[in-house]
Amino acid sequence: MISVYILASISIGLQEVDQNIEREWRTPEELRAHVTTQAGSFDEITISTIGHTQQGQPIQCLEIARESTIAIEDRSAILVVAGIDGNHLLGSEVAIELVAHLLAMDSEATRTLLETHKLFVIPQVNPDVAQHYFIPASAEIVKNNKPVDDDNDGFVDEDSPEDINGDGHITMMRVPDLEKATHIVDPETPRLNATPDALQGTSAEFVLYSEGIDNDNDGKYNEDAIGGVDINKNFMHGYQFHGDGAGVWQLSESESKALADFAFAHQEIAFILVYGQHDTLSKTFKDSGNDNAGAPKTLHKGDVKLYEKVSESFKKFTDVKNTTQPNWDGSFVAWAYAQYGVPAFSTPLWSRPDPSKKGDAAEETAYENGESESSDNGSGRDEGRRPGGMGSFDREAMIAEFDSDGDGELNADERVAFRESMQDRFGGNRPQGGGRSGGRPGGRRAQSNSDGNQTQPEKDSNLTPSGVGDISQETLDELYQAALNAGYPVSEEDMAEITPEQVEQYAKMSGVEIRRVQNNNRDEKPAAGDAAWLVYSDDQRKGEGFIDWTPFNHPQLGEVEIGGWVPYFKTVPTVDVVETRAKEQAEFLVDIANKLPNVHFGTPTVKQLGKTTWEVTISVINDGWFPSGTAMAKSNKRARPFVVRLNTDNSNIITGQKVQRIWSLDGGGSQQWFTWVVQAKPKSSMEATLYSEKFGSESVKITMQQNNGGEK
Numbered sequence: 001m002i003s004v005y006i007l008a009s010i011s012i013g014l015q016e017v018d019q020n021i022e023r024e025w026r027t028p029e030e031l032r033a034h035v036t037t038q039a040g041s042f043d044e045i046t047i048s049t050i051g052h053t054q055q056g057q058p059i060q061c062l063e064i065a066r067e068s069t070i071a072i073e074d075r076s077a078i079l080v081v082a083g084i085d086g087n088h089l090l091g092s093e094v095a096i097e098l099v100a101h102l103l104a105m106d107s108e109a110t111r112t113l114l115e116t117h118k119l120f121v122i123p124q125v126n127p128d129v130a131q132h133y134f135i136p137a138s139a140e141i142v143k144n145n146k147p148v149d150d151d152n153d154g155f156v157d158e159d160s161p162e163d164i165n166g167d168g169h170i171t172m173m174r175v176p177d178l179e180k181a182t183h184i185v186d187p188e189t190p191r192l193n194a195t196p197d198a199l200q201g202t203s204a205e206f207v208l209y210s211e212g213i214d215n216d217n218d219g220k221y222n223e224d225a226i227g228g229v230d231i232n233k234n235f236m237h238g239y240q241f242h243g244d245g246a247g248v249w250q251l252s253e254s255e256s257k258a259l260a261d262f263a264f265a266h267q268e269i270a271f272i273l274v275y276g277q278h279d280t281l282s283k284t285f286k287d288s289g290n291d292n293a294g295a296p297k298t299l300h301k302g303d304v305k306l307y308e309k310v311s312e313s314f315k316k317f318t319d320v321k322n323t324t325q326p327n328w329d330g331s332f333v334a335w336a337y338a339q340y341g342v343p344a345f346s347t348p349l350w351s352r353p354d355p356s357k358k359g360d361a362a363e364e365t366a367y368e369n370g371e372s373e374s375s376d377n378g379s380g381r382d383e384g385r386r387p388g389g390m391g392s393f394d395r396e397a398m399i400a401e402f403d404s405d406g407d408g409e410l411n412a413d414e415r416v417a418f419r420e421s422m423q424d425r426f427g428g429n430r431p432q433g434g435g436r437s438g439g440r441p442g443g444r445r446a447q448s449n450s451d452g453n454q455t456q457p458e459k460d461s462n463l464t465p466s467g468v469g470d471i472s473q474e475t476l477d478e479l480y481q482a483a484l485n486a487g488y489p490v491s492e493e494d495m496a497e498i499t500p501e502q503v504e505q506y507a508k509m510s511g512v513e514i515r516r517v518q519n520n521n522r523d524e525k526p527a528a529g530d531a532a533w534l535v536y537s538d539d540q541r542k543g544e545g546f547i548d549w550t551p552f553n554h555p556q557l558g559e560v561e562i563g564g565w566v567p568y569f570k571t572v573p574t575v576d577v578v579e580t581r582a583k584e585q586a587e588f589l590v591d592i593a594n595k596l597p598n599v600h601f602g603t604p605t606v607k608q609l610g611k612t613t614w615e616v617t618i619s620v621i622n623d624g625w626f627p628s629g630t631a632m633a634k635s636n637k638r639a640r641p642f643v644v645r646l647n648t649d650n651s652n653i654i655t656g657q658k659v660q661r662i663w664s665l666d667g668g669g670s671q672q673w674f675t676w677v678v679q680a681k682p683k684s685s686m687e688a689t690l691y692s693e694k695f696g697s698e699s700v701k702i703t704m705q706q707n708n709g710g711e712k
Contacts, residue, residue: 230247
């Protein structure tokens with residue numbers, strides 16, 4: 001049971017979570033101090049240092065487990081790794097705070113995770129790089145501080161970006177150098193840059209450089225910045241020799257070496273979750289081909305369903321989507337899956353939110369639930385505000401009245417008769433005071449071309465969307481009123497099923513102008529890429545993500561423009577995201593722990609074949625959800641097998657292997673059977689053992705006495 005002292009500590013821990021929402025992101029030093037405080041407050045936490053960074057900062061690891069009948073050292077483990085991408089501050093914060101959430105949860109909910117298994121959390125693998133976020137006017141970097149001669153001029157780190165205009169940010173420069181020009185101003189979104197298209201008659205106008213000067217006077221700008229090596233490209237699987245940021249050799253960096261050594265030293269790790277740039281959870285990772293060493297760069301076909309199922313589970317707890325999927329060559333998650341041999345996943349924890357929808361969220365929910373505010377349209381009917389509006393006619397009644405030839409449709413002459421009838425009933429005018437906007441002063445009528453057909457008027461952003469294409473609710477209201485005045489009933493079914501094509505037809509017949517809704521003066525096609533980031537910056541972050549292009553007299557380049565994306569805007573969200581993501585991840589890990597392999601012996605069956613001869617049969621069962629090993633691990637011989645051993649002298653075994661292995665056993669109650677014929681005295685016994693480096697061991701005593709134990 002958790003003591004009162006621990007419960008009090010949990011309360012303090014959660015108070016600290018709330019306080020973090022009101023403060024800025026914590027520096028690596030502050031994170032380590034918080035980890036130390038956590039470890040001192042909870043009996044379930046053990047803290048250790050697994051290595052040091054290139055600059056000597058400690059890399060800490062938390063082990064979280066509660067005492068139970070299973071010794072902690074004999075349990076399988078889940079490993080959470082964060083901060084391997086140094087600019088991914090969110091991962092480190094979430095990795096720490098999820099611990100407080102786990103320990104605050106009901107002990108029954110976390111029993112499997114903390115009493116049957118255990119949890120390792122490495123909150124910040126790459127603090128050297130994370131530190132740059134807190135340096136004023138710092139460029140966003142992902143490489144560590146190891147000096148590297150990027151431009152091969154015999155000097156290291158001599159030409160880094162600088163904040164030359166003093167606005168507190170290092171952004172980009174538009175340099176009007178026609179000889180080197182590569183870009184043009186995006187004609188649709190001038191704040192963005194675009195690639196020219198000769199077929200469209202455009203040619204490059206400027207070249208883009210990061211903000212700064214040519215410190216080494218080699219004609220290049222900021223080509224040899226500080227650092228370094230990208231730790232998440234320094235692992236063995238898919239390692240890119242001579243690749244940018246990959247390092248001089250695999251595991252060349254103290255950070256990556258410390259992480260790999262930790263994994264090798266803890267073969268009980270059965271599941272790995274990385275908080276970083278890659279995403280294998282909100283969408284299944286897809287790649288193709290092999291790396292330079294011949295290792296496959298994609299999921300083994302036998303693991304695809306497993307990854308899809310875990311992805312489905314993940315989506316139950318979080319709404320992370322719209323993520324990018326960078327190449328996973330040399331990444332820790334790729335190595336953990338393909339070479340270390342366990343199910344390994346990665347999530348960025350956050351992605352750009354969709355642009356906020358116009359209208360109140362409660363109103364949107366009401367629409368989805370079929371509820372609406374009522375509005376009297378002047379006819380005594382409750383009009384409602386559902387998509388589709390009350391704008392459809394009783395088509396069958398209309399056809400029955402004017403279909404003189406009885407073919408079920410209205411031909412040209414029959415439509416003329418219908419139109420004349422409508423004009424007689426309406427007096428040639430649109431109804432006044434009926435629908436919400438019918439008879440509103442200044443309403444625009446449909447214009448006609450030389451053929452007498454209506455042309456499409458301009459769209460109006462002040463109109464109300466109806467949910468029927470881009471047709472306004474006001475148009476549907478007028479059609480509805482026209483139908484009532486003409487004596488045609490309107491049914492709920494018609495209202496729900498009306499299509500834009502029907503609206504066009506009915507409006508033309510009745511002389512009602514079709515007025516269309518403009519979507520916030522933006523293109524109807526949803527913004528994508530950088531355009532979507534601009535919408536997010538403008539609508540949800542008060543424009544803080546982008547610096548407008550401003551003229552600047554560069555000391556070496558002359559007149560340029562400086563502006564662009566604020567460093568870290570696309571990778572570091574607002575700090576209030578931490579609380580929600582930490583809670584979601586705690587729940588996800590509890591769910592994963594309940595799905596880990598649960599492999600054990602069934603009840604042995606003993607059959608007497610002779611006076612001292614016996615047939616012994618026993619099954620090994622996996623009652624878990626996960627298989628005991630991935631298909632990839634089995635394929636590349638990286639699986640850690642279950643070992644089944646019959647502990648008796650070799651001379652006692654007539655048939656059957658004394659030692660046998662299970663390389664992978666599916667979950668869901670799958671079984672594998674083992675049979676021996678042995679020689680032994682009646683009522684004597686021997687022992688069978690089941691051993692796994694990851695999942696511990698089990699022994700069962702087998703008495704030489706006929707039984708019907710675990711029959712096949």
